[in-house]
Amino acid sequence: MKIAIVTGASSGIGQSAAVQLARRGTGVILTFRGNEAGALDTAAMIDKEGGTAVALPLDVGDTTAFPAFRESVAAAxxxxWQRDTFDFLVNNAGLGQMAMFEDTTEDMFDTLMRVLLKGPYFLTQTLLPLLADGGAIVNTTSNAALRSGLEPGYSAYGTMKGGLVVLTRYLAKELSPRGIRVNSVSPGSTRTRIAGDAFERYPEVIPGIAAKTALGRLGEPDDIGMVIATLLGEEGRWITAQDIDVSGGYNL
Incomplete structure (x- = not known):
């Protein structure tokens, strides 16, 4: 059995990725920060379908906690699974904040950097000794880092996600001698809990987003989760160093 670690899997894209991987016969270690109930729901969904999941707490913005997390992973x-390695890593946990460039504070910038770029960078480094040769990594980035997704108010967020796209290519290069593939997915606007359940609080913005999307609707978590699972599976075995725009044709 293959084993995956999916960060930020208590809801949204991470939850979908965890469930989709489990449906393909993969055991899942899923992480949460504040939403333990959501993480347990994800694990329960996987268990109900005959899969195996373990939920562990993790704050990707706190690198000092990473060595202890690695020990928890090793124990799990x-x-x-009676294993000492895992096969797949999905760096998905994150947060969303927006502000116009002139209103972006240094504190906001640092928070986004810590969670969206520094966290995945050093978490991957910390877990690398446990990642099996021939494994794979998928980083969840954003179309805010692409020309197609440029919208006012996301200069800091998009900058960090753009850094993660570049990191993806470097990891693909440096880890290739071990047969480890590394790719990223760049979702467009997706119905998740990001930014404090923004789409639940402001449903009036959805029609405008749908109108700018070629396929005519807001993205759903499974739209992204299935792509992540595919990239990690045998279907993606000859794909590495790629960033996949998964936005339904936003601004096409």
Whole structure:
């Protein structure tokens, strides 16, 4: 059995990725920060369908906690799957904040950098000794880092996600001697809990987004989760160093 770690899997894209991977026969270690109930719901969904999941707490914005998290991962691998390695890493956990460039504070910039770029960088580094040769990594980026997704108010957020796209290519290059593939997915606007359930609080913005999307609707978590699972599976075995725009043709 293959084993995946999916960060930020208590809801949204991470939850979908965890469930989609489990449906393909993959065991899942999923992480949460504040939403433990959501993480347990994800694990329960996987268990109900005959899969195996372990939920572990993790704050991707706190690098000092990463060594202890690695020990928790090692224990889960040993106790649940009798393994000392895992096969797939999905760097998905994040947060969303927006502000016009002139209103972006240094504190906001640092928070986004810590969670969206520094966190995935050093979490991957910390977990690398446990990642099996021939494994794969998928980073969740954003079309805010692409020309097609440029919208006012996301200069800091898009900058961090753009950095993650570049990191994806470097990891693909440096980890290729071990047969490890590294790709990223760049979702467009997707119905998740990001930015405090923004789409639940401001449903009036959805028609405008749908009108700018070639396929005519807002993205759903499974639209992204299925792509992540595919990139990690045998279907993606000859794909590496790529960023996939998964936005339904936003601004096409």
């Amino acid at each position: 691998l040993r106790d649940t």
